[in-house]
Amino acid sequence: MSTKKNYKNMDLSAYFIGPHGENGDLFKELAAKLTDDHIGWRKNYNAGDEDSISEDEKATPEFNNAVVNMKDVLNELSRKLRDGSIPWDTAGRYLSQMDNETLMPSILAYNFAMLWNGNGVAWAGSPASTLMEQEVGHQLAEMHGYDKNGWGYVATDGSIANVSALWMARNVASIPLAIKEVCPELVEGKTEWELLNMSVKEELDLLDQAGDKKNEVKAHSARSGKNLQKLGKWLVPSTMHYSWRKACDITGVGEDNLVVLPVDDHYRIDIDKLDKIIAENVEKHIPILGVVAVVGTTEEGQIDHVDKIVEMRNKWIKKGVNFYIHVDAAYGGYGRTVYLDEDNNFIPYDKLETKFKEYGIFTENNQFLKKNVYDAYKAMGEADSVTDDPHKMGYVPYDAGGLTIKDTRLKDTLTYYAPYAFQEGIAVPASIGQFTLEGSKSVGSAAAVWAANKILPLNISGYGRLVARTLYGARRIHDLFDGQKFEVDGHTIVSHVVYDPDFNMVDWVYKEEGNDSLKAMNDLTQAVMEYTTTAKGGKLYNMDIQLSDTSFEPDNYGDAPVKFIESLGMTADEYHKLGKLEVLRSSCMSPWMYDEDSVEYWSKEITAAIQDKLEKVARNENIL
Amino acid sequence: MSTKKNYKNMDLSAYFIGPHGENGDLFKELAAKLTDDHIGWRKNYNAGDEDSISEDEKATPEFNNAVVNMKDVLNELSRKLRDGSIPWDTAGRYLSQMDNETLMPSILAYNFAMLWNGNGVAWAGSPASTLMEQEVGHQLAEMHGYDKNGWGYVATDGSIANVSALWMARNVASIPLAIKEVCPELVEGKTEWELLNMSVKEELDLLDQAGDKKNEVKAHSARSGKNLQKLGKWLVPSTMHYSWRKACDITGVGEDNLVVLPVDDHYRIDIDKLDKIIAENVEKHIPILGVVAVVGTTEEGQIDHVDKIVEMRNKWIKKGVNFYIHVDAAYGGYGRTVYLDEDNNFIPYDKLETKFKEYGIFTENNQFLKKNVYDAYKAMGEADSVTDDPHKMGYVPYDAGGLTIKDTRLKDTLTYYAPYAFQEGIAVPASIGQFTLEGSKSVGSAAAVWAANKILPLNISGYGRLVARTLYGARRIHDLFDGQKFEVDGHTIVSHVVYDPDFNMVDWVYKEEGNDSLKAMNDLTQAVMEYTTTAKGGKLYNMDIQLSDTSFEPDNYGDAPVKFIESLGMTADEYHKLGKLEVLRSSCMSPWMYDEDSVEYWSKEITAAIQDKLEKVARNENIL
Structure with missing residues (x-):
């Protein structure tokens, strides 16, 4: 009935719906099959019992009113979620929180299991899932x-x-x-x-x-x-x-x-x-x-x-x-x-x-x-x-x-x-x-x-193999950001990576060449962040890049950032006086930047998006 | 765009998939629509970006291997859940834990929202759902x-x-x-x-x-x-x-x-x-x-x-x-x-x-x-x-x-x-x-x-209205069980409800008429419980009634059950000596026992199932 699986020959790309819904049809096919499995189970449990909802009842105006009510609310829910959710569904534009696509089989398994509404707290409440959890x-x-x-x-x-x-x-x-x-x-x-x-x-x-x-x-x-x-x-x-x-x-x-x-x-x-x-x-x-x-x-x-x-x-x-x-x-x-x-x-x-x-x-x-x-x-x-x-x-x-x-x-x-x-x-x-x-x-x-x-x-x-994809992607993002130069309205802006990453997160800053003020660097980095979130207005869905930020403060981080700050020609003294190093922070969880081609494509897009944000900063903010 | 809704004219039965999957087609229709809404959202976010999974890739053997792997695992999951889940999907046969059907729109909303995988912990992680939760x-x-x-x-x-x-x-x-x-x-x-x-x-x-x-x-x-x-x-x-x-x-x-x-x-x-x-x-x-x-x-x-x-x-x-x-x-x-x-x-x-x-x-x-x-x-x-x-x-x-x-x-x-x-x-x-x-x-x-x-x-x-359906159903179960008589192999067995319910739970016992031993009553009640769970073997899916039990013990409940015990001709003394009153316990959460017809139908089925269990007890256990 079963043979030993050769996982090596399986393409990980099949396991996700995909940034553009590339595997959307496959997802729908599998979801429909599982739903049928569940409905068949309901139908056949004591199959001879009377149904609780007759076709006659389904044909009444009251039933229809309820269906209309339900559709109405679900449409509202759909509008709200499409309008107010974070668009991480991209191979290279979401460089922000630890959030990304999830595995298609896990979504399907979760949804399928939910149809039973068992209580996993005890074996008596859900034997199958309790054994699975064990x-x-x-x-x-x-x-x-x-x-x-x-x-x-x-x-x-x-x-x-x-x-x-x-x-x-x-x-x-x-x-x-x-x-x-x-x-x-x-x-x-x-x-x-x-x-x-x-x-x-x-x-x-x-x-x-x-x-x-x-x-x-x-x-x-x-x-x-x-x-x-x-x-x-x-x-x-x-x-x-x-x-x-x-x-x-x-x-x-x-x-x-x-x-x-x-x-x-x-x-x-x-x-x-x-x-x-x-x-x-x-x-x-x-x-x-x-x-x-x-x-x-x-x-x-x-x-x-x-x-x-x-x-x-x-x-x-x-x-x-x-x-x-x-x-x-x-x-x-x-x-x-x-x-x-x-x-x-x-x-x-x-x-x-x-x-x-x-x-x-x-x-x-x-x-x-x-x-x-x-x-x-x-x-x-x-x-x-x-x-x-x-x-x-x-x-x-x-x-x-x-x-x-x-x-x-x-x-x-x-x-x-x-x-x-x-x-x-x-x-x-x-x-x-x-x-x-x-x-x-x-x-x-x-x-x-x-x-x-x-x-x-x-x-x-x-x-x-999946984790390695992201470690690869993060390393490429690191290499892209480490010393990347932008020419903006006569200013040269350089990005600097803060530390050599152990995992798939990259932290970096933007600094104007020749301006060795930590305050100026913090302000510029912060401004880039604001134009890559909705802080400056606009719709989530219309953004072409999303970043997140964090700051290292002496109260908490002590002198940890000092070596980096000094490497840029600034002093520990200024860091202590200012009270923070502002950095951009990207969890590179996307499973889609995993080879030469995809890295090349997304590097170009990311670079263009950042160039655009730097120009907006130069145009609208009085900090360059 | 919107008019005030008249909830009175809406049939609650439309809101559930139904014990026999009566509304299964409606569920599938709504689920498919929401899934399309989501996939469309992915497709159109920076629509001009290159896809991450090409049709060429989808046609490779490696991709197909992965799909086969996924189908294989999902089939196994389906078998496990169908075999090892509690069949509560019935209007009248599940009289056990606080578990039942859930609202179709809530399942749909949960599944739909899951496709975004936002983190509801903070507004920044999921603006739409944070507002909804508020x-x-x-x-x-x-x-x-x-x-x-x-x-x-x-x-x-x-x-x-x-x-x-x-x-x-x-x-x-x-x-x-x-x-x-x-x-x-x-x-x-x-x-x-x-x-x-x-x-x-x-x-x-x-x-x-x-x-x-x-x-x-x-x-x-x-x-x-x-x-x-x-x-x-x-x-x-x-x-x-x-x-x-x-x-x-x-x-x-x-x-x-x-x-x-x-x-x-x-x-x-x-x-x-x-x-x-x-x-x-x-x-x-x-x-x-x-x-x-x-x-x-x-x-x-x-x-x-x-x-x-x-x-x-x-x-x-x-x-x-x-x-x-x-x-x-x-x-x-x-x-x-x-x-x-x-x-x-x-x-x-x-x-x-x-x-x-x-x-x-x-x-x-x-x-x-x-x-x-x-x-x-x-x-x-x-x-x-x-x-x-x-x-x-x-x-x-x-x-x-x-x-x-x-x-x-x-x-x-x-x-x-x-x-x-x-x-x-x-x-x-x-x-x-x-x-x-x-x-x-x-x-x-x-x-x-x-x-x-x-x-x-x-x-x-x-x-x-929905809660009232269950209060009605519980009251009818109460009335059915309060003094219900069964003739079993020459014995008369009577069920007694333990207290007048405030909500939709009913606790009751089985007692042989003329046998005023608390131990005998506890044993009989316990035996009925065992034949209405898988304690005596058998498959969950093949059961025609499911009950749960609990016991009231002097250490915890003090003399709370004494009045009831005495009303059956037994003594507080025996209760203290034995150390417990064994009762069957049913959370009547089913929304499907809500009118004369459904009560009449299910009362007959429940009675027949209990008669069968009492006969099994008489046949197999040495307690009557």
């Missing part, structure tokens, strides 16, 4: 390097996944203190400092040892409201997503315990400073609850040295200090698929180029093989948990976040139920909702991620 | 009796909404203590007890008075991690959804501060006991953080006396005690639409019957006009916040929960940003995500609820 959870865990002892699920989004990760980190860290209250014999002779510096494995082993008293121990854990302020500091880089502030707030860990880590001039956690911060806290006898490494920072796409943080933890363990490591890979997690072979093994560094050639990716040069990125991805399996967003680089529709954990027992710290609870007298083959913050769950998200992972395996044969 | 939030707030000062949004689900409500209640309650630290002059002379017993309005007024120091005050609020254990007790009835335990856990309020309130024999909060519990805490100088009233309990569909709880708060305020009131109306919230006239005014009690007649609902008798339910719904506008689930009685697909608040300022306690933040240099007309636990947001949910509310206004002209 499968997907294991796939995501394996993608990160977790073994069969790992576990994962499809969360609403990265924010909920991050919040849930801190919730687990908090609860598990409090277990030894709870053990001391309930089964003191298990931790006899241990000091409070020792109890607050155990590994996740040790903490979960203790919980297992509590046996019958497991639930009582959990009742004495952080969920009780006790000991929250004893657990220590939660360390997150300044490049963090804003959900980490929310996470510290809602979990009661408290923003007072959030420590913002400085980043280096590559916008990665400054490893030496991290070490120093840990040492300072240890000296004051304050525990480290955990450290968050970001894989794909929100504003830069940079990838923290997960490997060095893991190494540092090993060093601290020898000194009796231990902490949780979470990787926030909401943006960059899927990047790991590039480094996994067909059997999901991490490819040795010296075999990468051969493997890439075999799959026809990165054939032009090896600038993608950054060793620091490779090492960071390789070490992800050592972290205690990872946040992923299938609705970002998984090209799955919203909402589809993901949370995976290294030790499946960790999830039990969130619930009172036994992991394989019996429901309604029968053993449940899979259970998700009892371990999540979410209660009700669409079955659509699980189905969408499941279909995507089936069509594109989470390794070099599937997603790896 | 509109919907106000509609839901108005449905609960909040005025223009109210606010709401579409949450992932009821659990997240409940968690977020406690998060807000926690943060706002901590404001006076934070004020004391940052601007002590504003609370001069007040004791800590007084600071912990202010109304939400007073707390928010204080925050406003902090002026420039507002953010500093917020930084000293509960979000800092401080004072969490000072805020007092969170009181929730024993009929609560399990998300309240999760909420106390994750927010750091702590399960030690959760007080479970006893319910009376109607499964509503026992008002006298609530008063006593408050008094006991006050005596011990422990503040009451808040009280949760449930409108539509998960296992019984019962409706707490919101009016009496509001009244009680007013009484306590005079004694210097104040607390937050949250209404968890995830299940029953939409029931309020039955009592709202076309202008969303709450209909006077003595005008109800006339109004019902005008809209052709409850024409047979007036047993639906329970005064306690009317009074509870009427008082909802006095609560500080309300949880709703559009994906339950709103008949909108998952995920669509909802949270509404009485005082729009309350949401600012969750964020550092000003409510009308400027983004990218332009004023944002609407903003949702900065006030929610969720980060990324599907635009589908907002669009789906928006379309539903446009087609069915949230009053008697729209949703009220």
Whole structure:
């Protein structure tokens, strides 16, 4: 019935509707078939039953009135969405947020599953999708390097996944203190400092040892409201997503315990400073609850040295200090698929180029093989948990976040139920909702991620090829923007890329040649941004290029941008006085800029659009 | 262009695909039209651009391989979902969980919006849907009796909404203590007890008075991690959804501060006991953080006396005690639409019957006009916040929960940003995500609820008629099951309804006539349940009736079921010894059992199916 698939010979372009709806007919054909499958299922369930809506009723004026009402509202909805949605549907004109086309099979799977309206919270509410979500959870865990002892699920989004990760980190860290209250014999002779510096494995082993008293121990854990302020500091880089502030707030860990880590001039956690911060806290006898490494920072796409943080933890363990490591890979997690072979093994560094050639990716040069990125991805399996967003680089529709954990027992710290609870007298083959913050769950998200992972395996044969397309495109955008010159009304404007990208995001600025004022550069960059959004008026649909911006401020970023600023002949002093470096920011997620031809075509279009915007700035703004 | 709509003359049956797919063709027609609308939008955005997928490429073997792969996976998905989904697609055979058909226009709106894959978290990510969500939030707030000062949004689900409500209640309650630290002059002379017993309005007024120091005050609020254990007790009835335990856990309020309130024999909060519990805490100088009233309990569909709880708060305020009131109306919230006239005014009690007649609902008798339910719904506008689930009685697909608040300022306690933040240099007309636990947001949910509310206004002209259909159906199921007799192998089995329903849920038991053992009744009821699920094997799709069960246990429910048990000739003693009353539980959400004919038809089918199950029990189980 089934044969082993040769993913190598499949054209990724078939999997999207396409920027101009090129595969629109295919989408409609597949959608109609699935809809028929569903309607047939309804029709044949107890087929002999009377229909609930007769043909007579359908012929009445009242029925027709309702149909007219429905059409009327749907037309209004269509007008609103066509008028007020972001036109990202282009191969090269949308260089802005992390948003783009999504996989056709995932849209179809989501819509199809929605027709059943099952509740994915429990096996009893949707057996099929619960099994799919369990499968997907294991796939995501394996993608990160977790073994069969790992576990994962499809969360609403990265924010909920991050919040849930801190919730687990908090609860598990409090277990030894709870053990001391309930089964003191298990931790006899241990000091409070020792109890607050155990590994996740040790903490979960203790919980297992509590046996019958497991639930009582959990009742004495952080969920009780006790000991929250004893657990220590939660360390997150300044490049963090804003959900980490929310996470510290809602979990009661408290923003007072959030420590913002400085980043280096590559916008990665400054490893030496991290070490120093840990040492300072240890000296004051304050525990480290955990450290968050970001894989794909929100504003830069940079990838923290997960490997060095893991190494540092090993060093601290020898000194009796231990902490949780979470990787926030909401943006960059899927990047790991590039480094996994067909059997999901991490490819040795010296075999990468051969493997890439075999799959026809990165054939032009090896600038993608950054060793620091490779090492960071390789070490992800050592972290205690990872946040992923299938609705970002998984090209799955919203909402589809993901949370995976290294030790499946960790999830039990969130619930009172036994992991394989019996429901309604029968053993449940899979259970998700009892371990999540979410209660009700669409079955659509699980189905969408499941279909995507089936069509594109989470390794070099599937997603790896897709992610590589965008890394290629981003590198070409980087090369285009790095030193690109424009002549505008007698001024020479040059664009400068801010850092060498680890992933598929590019940040850059516009500077007038000969004008070495940071303020002038910020103003010009900001003005370009305004003409590439609707800030200066106009309709979204009429734009020929869309960019987004961000700013690096000393309060948050410290001196990270200084090296770049100085390379342009400006001073750290001016940066500190002005209080910001304004940059344009592009997540190059488009899967359509993936070869010489497409890059050449879009480079011309992008250049023309920017030339036009610079001329508008020169004409309308008094800054050149 | 538009005329005032006469909703009265619209047949609700047009709004669903139908149990047997009766409106399947209409669904397909509308879906195809919307898909074309979207594809046309893609095609015409910078129409002159080169296509990204050529016809040549589409003709290659590689493209075809990918299409085959996609079809293969989608077929597998279809098989899995058809085989492993719950067949609720019936007018009368699914009498189980809160799950049923969803509104056709909402499915269409969700699917259509998904094609854009906008991120509803911010206006900049999806202008159209953000405005729609803002509109919907106000509609839901108005449905609960909040005025223009109210606010709401579409949450992932009821659990997240409940968690977020406690998060807000926690943060706002901590404001006076934070004020004391940052601007002590504003609370001069007040004791800590007084600071912990202010109304939400007073707390928010204080925050406003902090002026420039507002953010500093917020930084000293509960979000800092401080004072969490000072805020007092969170009181929730024993009929609560399990998300309240999760909420106390994750927010750091702590399960030690959760007080479970006893319910009376109607499964509503026992008002006298609530008063006593408050008094006991006050005596011990422990503040009451808040009280949760449930409108539509998960296992019984019962409706707490919101009016009496509001009244009680007013009484306590005079004694210097104040607390937050949250209404968890995830299940029953939409029931309020039955009592709202076309202008969303709450209909006077003595005008109800006339109004019902005008809209052709409850024409047979007036047993639906329970005064306690009317009074509870009427008082909802006095609560500080309300949880709703559009994906339950709103008949909108998952995920669509909802949270509404009485005082729009309350949401600012969750964020550092000003409510009308400027983004990218332009004023944002609407903003949702900065006030929610969720980060990324599907635009589908907002669009789906928006379309539903446009087609069915949230009053008697729209949703009220739909909800009334189910209240009618539930009452008829109640009447059918209350005292229904079956002759089975020489045994007479009688079903007994456990309480008089406030909403559309019915709980009942099966008892052998002459056998007054509670254990025997529990066993029989449990056995019937097992033959109406797949517990005894078989395929979901082959079932002719589906029921669900629950059990009332003394640990949780106290003596609530005793009156019922005694009415059947059994003793409280046996109930306490056995430790449970086993009941069948049916959420009668089907919109298809709404008139004499349909009730008559389905009553016969249901009766036959139950007779069959009782015979199977008699044949296979050794309990009769």
